[in-house]
Amino acid sequence: MSRPPLPPFDEETARQKVRLAEDGWNGRxxxxxxxxxxxxxxxxxxSHFVANRAEAEAFLREKWKKENDYRLIKELFAFKDNRIAVRYAYEWRDDSGNWFRSYGNENWVFDEDGLMKERYASINDLPIKEEERLFHWPQGRRPDDHPGLSDLGL
Structure with missing residues (x-):
């Protein structure tokens, strides 16, 4: 199974890979x-470790049960060969109606088929008020005209 774009990445293909990841996660x-x-x-x-695709799927299923109204923006930070570093932020609310903006960085390593074989994520949660939210689009893919992280000053 191949998942283009494939490494080695250039700036254009690294940006494509980041946007595809963002789109996928926003699809939930x-x-x-x-x-x-x-x-x-x-x-x-x-502090959670995943050891295979099945565990990744289970992790995501549980994550999106907890993180309601999830909306994510990713931005390319760096790339080289088969590695990509991203920064991101996502907004979500818990079952009690409390809103959060979670900020993170990820380091990715891809195999020759373009599948991610390593993912290292560091994330911090910031409680926010609903009126402080910045990510306003219908559930799913972020519209092309919605500002990115740098445009939002994040």
Whole structure:
């Protein structure tokens, strides 16, 4: 199974890969998103460790049960060969109606088929008021004309 764009990445293909990841996560379909990861993918997400694609899918399913009204923006930070670094922010609310903006950085490593085989994420949550939200689009893909992180001063 191949998942273009494939490494080695240039700036254009790295940006494409980042946007495809953002689009996938905003779609909140754990089974579909998990297909972007190699069967033996390894993750560190906060203090949670994932050892394969099935665990990644289960992790995502649980994540999106907890994080309601999830909206994510990713931005390319750096790339080289088969590696991409991104920064991102996402907004979500818990079951009690409390809003958060979570800020993070990820380091990705891809196999020759363009599947992510390693994902290392560091994330911090900031409680926000609903009126402080900046990510306003219908659930799903961020519209092309919606500002990115740098445009929003994040």
């Amino acid at each position: 379909d754990a089974e579909k998103v998990a297909l972007a990861y190699s069967p033996d993918t390894k993750w560190r997400n906060r």
